[in-house]
Amino acid sequence: MTTVIKNGTVVTADLTYRADVAVEGGRIVEIGQGLRGDRELDATGCYVMPGGIDPHTHLEMPFMGTYSADDFESGTRAALAGGTTMVVDFALPSPGQGLHDALQMWHNKSTRANCDYSYHMAVTWWGEQVFDEMKSVIEKEGITTFKHFMAYKGALMVNDDEMFASFKRLAELGGIALVHAENGDVVAELQRRLLEEGNTGPEAHAYSRPPQVEGEATNRAIMIADMAGVPLYVVHTSCEEAHEAIRRARMQGKRVWGEPLIQHLTLDEGEYFNADWDHAARRVMSPPFRNKKHQDSLWAGLQSGSLSVVATDHCAFTTEQKRFGVGDFTRIPNGTGGLEDRMPMLWTHGVATGRLTPNEFVAVTSTNIAKILNCYPRKGAVLVGADADLVVWDPEKEKVISAASQQSAIDYNVFEGHRVKGLPRYTLTRGQVAVNDGKVETREGHGEFVRREANAPVNRALSTWKDLTAPRPVQRSGIPASGV
Numbered sequence: 001m002t003t004v005i006k007n008g009t010v011v012t013a014d015l016t017y018r019a020d021v022a023v024e025g026g027r028i029v030e031i032g033q034g035l036r037g038d039r040e041l042d043a044t045g046c047y048v049m050p051g052g053i054d055p056h057t058h059l060e061m062p063f064m065g066t067y068s069a070d071d072f073e074s075g076t077r078a079a080l081a082g083g084t085t086m087v088v089d090f091a092l093p094s095p096g097q098g099l100h101d102a103l104q105m106w107h108n109k110s111t112r113a114n115c116d117y118s119y120h121m122a123v124t125w126w127g128e129q130v131f132d133e134m135k136s137v138i139e140k141e142g143i144t145t146f147k148h149f150m151a152y153k154g155a156l157m158v159n160d161d162e163m164f165a166s167f168k169r170l171a172e173l174g175g176i177a178l179v180h181a182e183n184g185d186v187v188a189e190l191q192r193r194l195l196e197e198g199n200t201g202p203e204a205h206a207y208s209r210p211p212q213v214e215g216e217a218t219n220r221a222i223m224i225a226d227m228a229g230v231p232l233y234v235v236h237t238s239c240e241e242a243h244e245a246i247r248r249a250r251m252q253g254k255r256v257w258g259e260p261l262i263q264h265l266t267l268d269e270g271e272y273f274n275a276d277w278d279h280a281a282r283r284v285m286s287p288p289f290r291n292k293k294h295q296d297s298l299w300a301g302l303q304s305g306s307l308s309v310v311a312t313d314h315c316a317f318t319t320e321q322k323r324f325g326v327g328d329f330t331r332i333p334n335g336t337g338g339l340e341d342r343m344p345m346l347w348t349h350g351v352a353t354g355r356l357t358p359n360e361f362v363a364v365t366s367t368n369i370a371k372i373l374n375c376y377p378r379k380g381a382v383l384v385g386a387d388a389d390l391v392v393w394d395p396e397k398e399k400v401i402s403a404a405s406q407q408s409a410i411d412y413n414v415f416e417g418h419r420v421k422g423l424p425r426y427t428l429t430r431g432q433v434a435v436n437d438g439k440v441e442t443r444e445g446h447g448e449f450v451r452r453e454a455n456a457p458v459n460r461a462l463s464t465w466k467d468l469t470a471p472r473p474v475q476r477s478g479i480p481a482s483g484v
């Protein structure tokens with residue numbers, strides 16, 4: 001059966017043009033004028049764009065004594081409702097657990113996914129087993145991106161020596177290093193002091209994680225990655241200090257990317273001073289929301305290209321779960337939702353305000369990350385042969401965000417009450433119409449795992465450069481290279 005999206009304007013990361021798009025067998029089979037199909041979707045007045053890719057989600061994640069509330073079913077349903085057609089979640093080994101073991105647990109959870117997905121692997125401890133398994137995780141499992149938590153001391157955090165060892169291994173295997181960049185030692189000390197001084201509420205969460213802890217860790221990760229010769233992707237970049245480090249590194253030719261979240265772009269630290277404990281705690285995440293200066297920096301980064309991708313870090317906890325932290329802010333489960341709202345919020349606050357062009361919107365929500373993850377143009381493109389992961393975007397469609405009508409399993413929404421203009425009319429996941437004229441018609445289990453190959457072009461370029469500039473002995477006549 002052929003489905004044709006008719007009368008729309010195709011918008012990709014670099015082109016805008018009028019065309020119909022024909023889809024068959026889950027792929028785009030033709031792009032042109034006057035196409036006919038067994039089923040036709042009217043895109044009059046709409047943009048036909050690559051579906052969004054959210055490279056940072058935590059679905060059913062075991063964390064801080066509980067599990068995040070959205071699983072692969074509700075999470076990917078929320079994603080599709082908002083125009084996102086692929087998510088990348090984090091497989092998280094517990095201390096001492098093997099990588100393949102953890103991966104199997106994630107494969108078991110994701111059988112319910114409504115859209116395609118991939119994983120990053122987390123390096124939560126270091127040892128010979130992790131070193132060995134990294135190779136097969138990359139080469140056999142198709143997972144090429146490995147996350148390192150520089151925070152969450154005593155739980156997920158790895159130290160510099162472990163990070164350097166892991167980064168070197170990734171450089172050798174053609175993978176990419178990811179970091180959650182916050183100085184976990186300093187955060188732990190600030191938390192201890194704040195509690196001692198009687199600062200127990202959610203606002204203390206923000207005080208315990210100032211921009212300096214993020215700026216320092218981002219710089220450190222960049223330098224360690226440079227010494228290891230591995231490309232680096234910095235997740236949830238929230239402040240000017242971290243952005244500045246990334247910007248400088250990129251200007252020096254280092255292979256570094258930064259990922260702001262839609263929450264940090266549009267919500268600020270004022271949320272933590274709300275008199276309602278629940279309101280503030282629901283917004284506790286790491287790094288915390290910042291002020292306008294930092295938000296302006298992130299927007300400028302997207303405009304100038306020093307920041308590359310907008311994600312959500314979707315890690316949703318119910319109010320009941322957040323209340324674990326009454327009386328001690330360090331026990332509030334860290335994380336917020338955003339999967340359904342990333343694209344409409346970014347369109348409303350980015351494109352409609354003139355901060356981003358529609359093409360830049362596609363770049364930062366889909367195409368850039370598809371290239372970084374080495375799954376472009378299968379994902380992130382409107383091209384013949386690409387997966388038919390598409391969103392038919394109606395720039396005139398409006399709604400007020402509300403927990404009452406959301407797909408997510410939690411009982412609130414951090415964007416509650418925000419009016420958005422720009423929403424999906426249709427979302428297609430490998431050709432299946434999951435949002436049909438605004439109505440959600442997802443199919444549980446439709447999602448497939450997306451394998452990715454190592455040694456992306458950026459890895460090859462970086463290793464060529466590192467080889468070329470590696471230390472070499474100077475040949476001196478009459479002097480042997482090694483002692484006699």
Ligand SMILES: NC(=O)NCCC(=O)O
Nearest residue numbers: 180285286313315334335
């Ligand atoms: N970001 C957050 O607060 N929770 C999810 C885990 C992480 O990415 O740090």
Ligand SMILES: [Zn+2]
Nearest residue numbers: 180235236286
């Ligand atoms: Zn993180």
Ligand SMILES: [Zn+2]
Nearest residue numbers: 056057058313
């Ligand atoms: Zn995260």
